[in-house]
Amino acid sequence: MRGPESCPREGRPLSNRIKLAAHRCGEWKGRTMAASLSTMALATAAKPRLLAPQILQIQSARSTTLSLRSDQMFTAISIPSRRPSLPPVRSAGSPPHQEYETFPRSLKSRLAAGETLYGLFLLSASPTLAEIAGLAGYDYVVVDMEHGPGGISDALPCLRALAAARTPAVLRLPEPSAVWAKKALDIGPQGIMFPMVDSPAAAAHAVSCCRFPPRGVRGSAHTVVRASAYGLDDGYLARCEEELLVMCQVESVDAASEIEAIAAVEGVDVVQMGPLDLSGSMGYLWDPGNKKVRQVLRELERRVLGLKKRQSGANAAAEGGSASLGGPYLGGFAMPHDPPEELKARGYHMVAGAVDVGLFRQAAAEDVRRFRRAEAEIGEEGHEDEKPRDESYWSE
Template sequence: MAASIAAAAAAASISHLLPAPKPKPRTPPRLSLLPRRRSRAAGAISASASAASDFLAPVPSLKSRLAAGDTLYGLFLLSFSPTLAEIAALAGYDYVVVDMEHGPGGITEALACLRALDAARTPAVLRLPEACPVWAKKALDLGPAGLMLPAVESPAAAAEAVSHCRYPPRGVRGAAYPIVRASAYGLDDSYLSRCEDDTLIICQVETAAGVAEIDAIAAVEGVDVVQMGPLDLSASMGYLWDPGNRKVRAALREAERKVLEARKKKDAAPKTNAAYLGGFAMPNDPAEQLKHRGYHMVAGAVDIGLFRKAALEDVKRFKDASMEIGEAEGEEEDEKEDGYWSE
């Protein structure tokens, strides 16, 4: 029974450790000549129990959802605010990327965000500052659903990045599994048997050199997702101030085509690796367009960007409204002078 529950709990975070609902004990039938009526209170309790069972059920992993054909929609968290992480999870994002590459936080701050996301049952992906074994080791020990590794430019670099996420002999990850959060501090006996299969490995391809090798990178065993990086790509091509340049768009479309074609051919060659396609929405290329073009994972927004937009709109609304209030106050003064108001 425990083995079947562990197999179903295909999640890299420790949220899979929430207890599964237990079967209710059988009770002897109650003898009565009168029909039994179900009270409203009993119905409410039953509904609450059902909701609790849903909450306690294992959270599907990102890998399993991608394999099932789901298109996943995510948010980038640069603020390192556990509150905003929790709100994002409750809003319904499929995953949240805690960004240690460009955000101000490190491992300690990321841990607080992971706890908030786990509590709200939303998978967390940690984006590392660089693709190196030290950062990968510390990040994986926190128990995220996946890692995002920046600036992968060759199949050799992709294979090395994958090795950072695996224990020897398949990789170089340091072993502290009996005491780290990823294994529930040693309480999860199944951790070693499933951690490498459950953890989503995302390689960012964000330079002209990486795009030239993208089909080979996507074919590296262990690379689950190839994540396009349009801003860095435009900078590497000499268009830092023009990420929507037609040459940048053409390079992105060609890279997309190669990854998506490899995914289509995977059915004919199931033993070969073919990574899923991930991307960032841009003002000139919104999230809906990425979805329509076949992306499997789409990051549509950044928490700071969402707050900035809402703050600017809020201030503008108040400033515009204050002018109307001023005009109304002037009209009231005129009415008072005309004798409509008593002294």
């Protein structure tokens, strides 16, 4: 009887009966890759049987390696690259080992690096306008479910459009609610904005809504929701809370009186000013540019920026870190009397310059005015002795 390393027919090692030739067979997504088996001869007995496992490797010019065992079907092809376009092919039942990176840099990392981010509020819940905003170059887009007509099912297509344009999305909730926060976080925004946060307790509740137990009250369905790539992203739980930008809006007289306590709540990343609601709370709903409203806003800005400076300095001294780290960032919304460049000059870290429907309203109104103005100018250039156009036509 021949040994286990021999081929039943020829009595020679099985490895000597296998000839492999690899060659380049085209391009896939612009990269030359792949190898094909040009010849593969296996000598077998009347009842085919591979007696000894053999490891076969095929290597292309790009160092792409395919490995398979001769005593089993291969179950995976792994094609390493710097930026893979597709997740690796896996056989059914194999455990996932993949982390998904949607954006090169998160909003929190850019803020920590000292950048001032410029954004847009999307009130229309239109995926088309969301995509245009992303392609136009905004650093972030706030999908507004507080004043906009849309809910979660309307926000989801907007997040997909923004993801396609590589633009981070922030979801503004209708109210500071654990139910709304859970549904919003499950569809995977980079940030979440809570309106009407009037006290430190409300701020702490907002943070709790964004954290899983035991640190918070967020409900868990992380194995199937979009935020975790429907369960394919193994690293989601390890980083989701660290990467999420939690924004609390200060937009009332009560909130203004406790601004520093709200800003000091652990987990509050951005204190977002709400100039319109603040003006209404102060009795100047029809006059948001009132001098008294502006004075209150300047004082609130000063206190938030002062707190961040103190906390950043303390953290840098204690840990030897960057002075830009620590403390809440300041976010705001530009107004006609307070343009975005002035907010940036005063130290705001996140500046929303416009609303999508406002931009369209302005452009549409200007377009109509331009036409009416041109129409009037054309009429003024006519001569008195000229007949009206319709009369001239019928007289011919």
